[in-house]
Amino acid sequence: MLEVSSSNELIVNIDQMLPEFCDKASTPSIHRVNDCLRNTNEKAYDPMIISIGPLHQGKPHLKAMEQHKMRYLKQLLGNSSIFCTYLNTIRNMEQTARDFYSHEIELDTNQFVKMLLLDGIFIIEFLREYSDVDGGGIKRDGNPIFGFEYVVSHLLRDLMLFENQIPIFVVEALFQLSNHNNNTEFKDLIWPLTKCSKKDVASALLPNDATRPKHLLGLVHSVKCFSFAQLRSHSNSAKRCEKKNINSATDLKEAGIVFKKKAKGEDCSWLDITFENRTLYIPELVISDEMESLFKNMIAYEFYLPGSSPKYVSDYVYFLHCLVSNSKDAEVLRRYGVISNWLGGDARVYEVIVRLGTHAFKSRRFSYEGVFGSINEHCGRKWNKWIAVLRRHHFNNPWTVLSLFAAVVLLAVSIVQMVFAVLSFYKKT
Structure with missing residues (x-):
């Protein structure tokens, strides 16, 4: 009897959990970084000076920026009547916003709504100032944020962290409320973050697109990948490639392949x-600490995309990982102008690419399959193989080349001497 009662209780408990689980499992867009990714470089995923959203809220080293959130709130709202309008707008979005997170948020309604309001307004006002500062609208001198270049740099980095996000619809709703003069569009705020064309930004923000990104990092990722996605959708020339990797930059160079920086x-x-x-042809890539953090967080974002979704950044990093197997490969790409190194030695570049490439999962339909196929076809030709072997084993240092050159010269001199000897013999006879 006790066993039947326990079984019934278990069934009731599971039955109560199922509706909540089913509703939530279909919508989450903001997650914690998977452990296998985080373990390669934990610092790349953690904010340096500001927390956005609930995952890093309350950490001691991030509290200093809370006063700037309040300053932006006061700067934007001013009087209490407008404040109530903003607050009620966010309250109406509370449950939808909670469902965007893959885990339970341990904040009550007031705490959660306050966090969304402060963080959303901070993003809007910071991006407004950032987009205007170099145009002369915002003066750097005396500005508590833009007066310090390192603060701006750290903020830009922290806004692009996978765990440091709030739903984009919250930010957009607050922007619409605050856009009193109606002279700015949301895409104008996003554009300086992406360093892409305004056309790409506008396309990524299409209102009726089912694949529209759900947070700021996803939006920047979508903009940065948009033009490449368009190229891929119009390309019909992808070769099938049975071999799932390519040789390193040094080996490809020995096989007669030349690297060239692609024109912008x-x-x-x-x-x-x-x-x-x-x-x-490879577009120039700047290797820096900021680049590593951005790439790792875009890879984390792609990690949680549906299995059939293209993973353009992960595919790109996998390509780099194949090319750079040691510091000599990094040197080859740097000398050709493909890599611009802001870190120091070539060994640092190699270390960054190894960290990026570890656990970077490719798309099911690899974006560079056609390029891999063409490269492997070139390297598989016998003549190119022979050239590569000659270069690797016989021309791998300057003394070998000099010795061969000297031998060729001696052989040529010997042939000339022999020809003259034969000619003089015939003249005598």
Whole structure:
């Protein structure tokens, strides 16, 4: 009897949990970074000076920025009647916003709504000032944020962290309320973050698009990948590649492949790598601490995308990981102008690419499959294989080359001497 009662209790408990689980499992867009990604470089995922959203709220080293959130709130709202309008708008969104997180938020209604209001207004006002500061609208001198370059740099980094997000619809709703003069569009705030064309920003913000990003990092990711996604959708020339990797930059160079920095242009994506006539064209990549943090968080974002979704940044990093297997490979790419190193030695570049490439999961339909196929086809030709072997084993240092050159010269001199000897013999006879 006791066993039947316990079983019934268990069934009731599970039955009560199922509706909540089903509702929540279909919508979460904001997660904690998966442990296998976080373990490669934990600091790349943690905020340095500001917490946005609930995951890092209350950490001691982030509390200093709370006063700037309040300052922006006062700067934007001013009187209490407007404040109530903003507050009620966020209250009406509370449950939808909670459902965006994959875990339970341990904040009551007032705490959660206050956090969304402060964080959303901070994002709007900071981006307003950031987009205007170099245009002369905001003066750097005396500005508590923009007067210090390192603060701006850290804030830009922290806004792009996967765990440091709030739902984008909250930010957009607050922006619409605050856009009194109606002279600014939301895309104008996002554009300076992306360093892409305004056309790409506008396309990523299409209101009726079912795949529209759910937070700021997702939005920036979508904008940065937009032009490459368009190229991929119009490309029908992808070769099938049975081999799922390519040789390192040093090996490819020995096989006669030349690396060339791809020319910049409005329609040229930073992801657009092509291979033509023994030349691998790669857009310039700046290697820095900020770049590592941004890439790792975009990879974390792609990690939680549906399985069939393209993972452009992960694919790109996998490509880099194949090219750079040691510091000599990093040196090859740097000498060709493909990599711009802001960290120091080539060994640092190699370390960054290894950390990025560890646990970077490719798309099911790999974005560079056609490029891989063409490169492996080139390297698989016998003549190119022989050239690579010659370079690796016989021309791997300058003394070998000099010795060969000297031998060729001696051989040529010997042949000339022999020809003259034969000619003089015939003249005598």
